[in-house]
Amino acid sequence: MFHAPLPQHRQWTCLFSAREKKGCRPLDLDLPRSLVPLLPPGLSSTSSPKRTTVDTREGTKVVGGRLRFFTDSWIRLGAPPALVKIISGYSIPFSARPPLAPLGISPQFCTPVSPEMSAHIRSMQATGVLTPIHTGSGFLSRMFLVPKGDGSTRPVLNLKRLNLFLSPRKFQLVSQFKIPSFLQQGDYLIKLDLSQAYFHVPVKETHQRFLALSYNGTLLAMTCLPFGLATAPQAFASLSNWVASLLRKRGMRVVVYLDDFCLANQDPLVLKEQGRQVVLLLEELGWIVNFPKSSLTPSPALQFLGIMWDPHQDLKWLPLVKQEVLRNLILSLLHVKVWELDSARSLLGHLGFASFVIPLGRLHSRRVQRQAMRLRPLQPVPIHSSVLSELDWWLGSLGLGSSIFPREFKSFVSTDASDLGWGAQVNNTSQAGLWPAEQRDWHINRKEMYAVRQALSLNLARLKDSAVMIQSDNQTVVSYLCRQGGTRSLALLLVSTPSPAVQHTHISSVYPGDVELICRQPVPTETPPRLASPFPGNSTHISEMGGPSRGSVCLQGFSHCSQVCDTSLDRSASPLCRCILKGLGLPPCLGIPTSGSHAPSPAPPEQCQGPIHRGGSPLGEGVLEARPDDQGHPSSHSDHRSGQVPDRPNNGEAPTQGGIPAFGGMACAGWMEETAAWEPADKQLLLTAWRPSTLRTYQAPWRRWLSWARKHGVVPNDPSPSDLGRYLCSLHRVEKLAYSSILVHKSVVCTFAKPSQSALLSSHPLVTHTLKAISSLSPRPARKIWSVNSLVDWIRANPPCPSSHFQTSRHVALLLLLSSGRRVHDLTLLSLEPGFFQVFENFIVFWPRFGAKTDSNTHAQSGWKILSDPNNHLFDIPSWIQKLVNLSLLRSGAIPLLSLFISTRGRVRPASRSVIAGWVKTALAAAGIQASAGSVRSAVSSFKFDAGVPLDSILRQGNWQGGQNFFKFYYKPISGPRPTPTSVPTVLNSFEPV
Structure with missing residues (x-):
């Protein structure tokens, strides 16, 4: 395979196959008539011998990076320079330079040899996708095979380690949700697929060494865009999207998803011609x-x-192949009636895709989602009966389809509910009812949903086979209707009932009550004195009159001011209201103002007693009264993991010296002003966002900031970037603090002084350039980390006494830190309670409690699988844990033993992080290692990385969420000889994350 330019027109490139070398005769291909004006001067569609064309049939040409031979065509058709740069040679956009290593035959990075892989390697070499690499250094990765939809396999380079040095930008591909807006009723469709699309895009030659692989003793590198590179989809999508935009300019309706093009047209003949032109x-x-x-x-x-699309019949459904895959998956679960986390995730992935097509599929997936949230890895449990019934429903619904295009609304339903009853208006018919005794204590969300259900159920005959618009003023109900249920409230999910051909919508409004105004058509009435709502339009006028801009202000004394008097939220007796009241046997107007009773109070609004209602509706405490806060359903929710108590105690507001209120121990913090109207319980919840040790660490820098601010006349909770810059200079020149300490002080001020301006203050040029100047004057010296072998040798020379509780506790803590590479704080989360501790024949498993530094609502620390090592008694962690448990039981006596580590002296209680760190530090000092207990994490991870352990394995074991922090803060060169794979102590291989 080679290429050569024609002498007549150097801007055109011709490719020849091997069998055409002899005659050097270019293959000919006519261009469509629409492209004739785009040909170079002097060429026409009939002068094919004078222009160069290429044979692009699949299998006849080199695929790897072939777009670089067609840059002239891209430029001539108006491709942007950024795209021309990509097809000329894609430069991998690294955010940090990856570490290069000598390209030897490293066993841990060799691609496994198999006949199928060998066939792929030979094919990729023949088509120019792989080429031998001769550079001295590079970045090795493994290649593996993934199954394709047609039963074949696709080779994918495992670039997980390389992706750690990339920061791909966010972008969005076309999904199945966009196709209905693309299609039109009566469309005909065609589609085109590109062969080995990624391999068309070349990679810059100097970057090919980052895509190296070792197979069967041969070092190879990819010459083109690989599958698995984090930035590859965005780069390729920019190319295919530009091609699609070029087609749209020529009058074609086209949508593209990476390498798949779909064209639509009402005329099949026109569409066929368009397909030929696209090819x-x-x-x-x-x-x-x-x-x-x-x-x-x-x-x-x-x-x-x-998905199968039929615009003629307005129908979309699952293809038979996908139906069969999902059916087999469901049948296998129904047969064994046991599942675990991985099988649940696989099932939910299939159901989530199918729910787009199958009517009410999302509603019938909610029970599955709720039960899957309780599963743990590697713990098979019986499938709940509610899930089995939902799976039966799915089996009978896989062949169903749904409409593509939205239907026209033919019916309108308005509903509302209060503590006394519910009301609804269906088209021109009004209905109402009182709550029976068993429903009066329901949460208001459940009552609102029941009102919708009743409105639909009582009028099902009239609403059948028609699209219905539902109007409700309850956001939760609207969300459950639009999203077909939810997972947070089982009671609300049970009330949610499916209705065929019903569409749910919501009239968005700034103020509660707008929906009622739209539904009820209020009649003018005299407005009684009430409270003005604190919306932005009123805050300015309220402040001008001396009132608080954040609270409600009684309008009785200011009724003459039209700007402040808020009459838009007045709830008057509409026809719907009067109909509901009549149906309940109540007078149409009770004449009870909702806020007039509170108006004469001379106390500030926050001291007024009793509920404050927003509107002045004459309904008063009738059916549709303003609802008081439901004490049984607070607005804030703590972590809902069952049986798990976060190891983050509350750091409530405590007055500092002088009686000044403090936020987390920091007086005058900006968070005090931001949360002034919050409930104490909500403030306590907010404080759990910081670890207690972090708040204690921040208190000293905050006190230093307050002292400096008082001295220089700066408002401590509203500093300007100039104030912060001066403060940082003072810390460097006057206080003589280290650069790392100055960074902590800067973070404290930006975080706690004025939270709403935190990001702006931290990124201001005055602040960033001040820090840059300080760092340049005090460069950080190169630091090394101690070798793990030093501590292991000390343990061998100083075995613990099996009868000493202190020595056994310290020994177990050292072994767990060495084997896992986790934080010292993570040891405090290891529990002996049922469900958190499991004993097996050759290993034990800990499921840490919630509270790790990386724990959140979306991420939890993995389990700890500790392997036995019977041949090495000193480092057999499970046996030492058993000894520790026995000693702890003797010490605790009648006190229940809940934590793995407890205090070794004084009162029996769980050992804190500082206590365990003290144990570890005594061992480090005895071994001649002058370092903190937290340095064990850095020492273990650096030792493993230098010994050739794959980075993704290190990150999983150490509970890192990414490699950026590892290389920035933890990885350091080892002091002493460089470790090798054979020098890794066995204790470092005794831990597996699960």
Whole structure:
């Protein structure tokens, strides 16, 4: 395979296959008539011998990086310079330079040899995708095979380690949710697929060494865009999206998802011609069209993005192949009636995709989601009966389809509920009812949902087979209707009832009550004195009159001011209200103002007693009264993990010296002003966002900031960037603090002084350049970390006494830190309670309690699987844990033993982080290591990395969420000889994350 430019027109490039070398005769291909004006001067569509064309049939040309030979065509058709740069040679956009290593035959990075992999390697070498690499250093990765939809496999380079040095920007691909807005009723469809699309894009030659692999003793590198690179989808999508925009400019309706093009047109003949032109354009740009996977014959129904679309019948459904895959998955679960976390995730992934097509599929997935949230890895449990019933429903619904296009609303339903009853208006019919005794204590969200259910159930005959718009003033109800249920409230999910052909919507409004105004058509009445709502339009006028801008202000004394008097929220007796009251046997107007009784109070608004209602409706405490706060359902929720208590005690507001209120021990913090109207329980919840040790660490820098601010006349909770810059200079020049300490002080001020301006203050040029100047004057010296072998040798020379509780506790803590590479704080989360501790024949498993530094609502620390080592008694962690448990039981006596580590002297209680750190530090000092207990994490991870352990394995074991922090803060060169794979102590291999 080679290329040569024609002498007549150097801007055109010709490719020849091996069998054409002898005659050097270019293959000919006519261009469509629409492209004739775009040909170079002097060429025409009939002068094919004078222009260069290429054979782009699949399998006839080199695929790897072939777009670089067609840059002239891209430029001539108006491709942006950024795209031309990509097809000329893609530069991998590294955010940090990856570490390069000598390209030897390293066993841990060799691709496993198999006949199927060998066939792929030979094919990729033949098509120019892989080439031998001769550079001295590079970045090795493994290649593996993933199954494709047609039963074949696709080679993917495992670039997980390399992706740690990339920071891909966010972008969005076309999904199945966008296709209905693209299609039109009566469309005919065709689609085109590109063959080995990623491999068309070349990679810059100097960056190919980052895509190296070792297979069967041969070092190879990819010459083109690989699967698995984090930035590859965005780079390729920019190319295919530009091609699609070029087609749209020529009057074609097209949508593209990476390498899949779908065209639509009302006329099948026009669509067929458009398909021919698209093929010619793609080939002119250098793409190879995969004709076996393409469908160029216009059809009323077509499969695209895994879904069958039929715009003629207004129907979409799952293809038979996907139905069969999901059916087999469900049948296997129904047969064994046991599942665990991985199988649940696989099932939910399939159900989530199918729910887009199958009516009410999302509603029938909610029970599955609720039960899956309780599963743990590697713990099979019986499938709940509610899940089994939902799976039965799915089996009978896989063949169902749904409409593509939105239906026209033919019916309108308005509902509302209060503590006394519910009301609804369906078209021109009004209905109402009182709550029976068993429903009066329901949460208001459940009552609102029941009102919708009753309105639909009582009028099902009239609403059947019609699209219904539902108007409600309850956001939770609207969310449950639009999203077909939810997972937070089982009671609300049970009340949610499916209704065929019903669409739910919500009239968005700034103020509660707007929906009622739209539904009820209020009649004018005299407005009684009430409170003005604190919305932005009123805050300015309220402040001008001396009132608080954040609270409600009684309008009785200011009724003459039209700007302040808020009459838009007045709830008057509309026809719907009067109908509901009449149905309940109540007078149409009770004449009880909602806030007039509170108006004469001379006390500030926050001291007024009793509920304050927003509107002045004459309904008063009638059916549709303003609802008081439900004490049984607070607005804030703590972590809902069952049986787990966060190891983050509350740091409530405590007055500092002088009686000044403090936030987390920091007086005058800006968070005090931001949370002035919060409930104490909500403030306590907010404080758990910081670890207690972090808040204690921040208190000293905050006191230093307060002292400096008083001395220089600066408002401590409203500093300017100039004030912060001066403060940082003072810390450097006067206080003589280290650069790392100055960074902590800067973080404290930005975080706690004025939270709303935190990001702006931290990123201001005055602040960033001040820090840059300080760092340049005090460069950070190169630091090394101690070798793990030093501590292991000390343990061998100083075995613990099995009868000493202190020595056994310290020994177990050292072994767990060495084997896992976790934080010292994580040891305090190891519990002996049922469900958190499991004993097996050859290993034990800990499931740490919630409270690790990386724990959140979306991420939890993995389990600890500790392997036995019977041949090495001193480092057999499970046996030493058993000894520690026995000693702790003797010490605790009648006190229940809940934590793995307890205090070794004084009162029996769980050992804190500082206590365990003290144990570890005594061992380090005895071993001649002058370092903190937290340095064990850095020492273990650095030792493993230098010994050749894969980075992704280190990150999983150490509970890191990414490699950036590892290289920035933890990895340091080892002091002493560089470790090798054979020098890794066995204790470092005794831990597996689960």
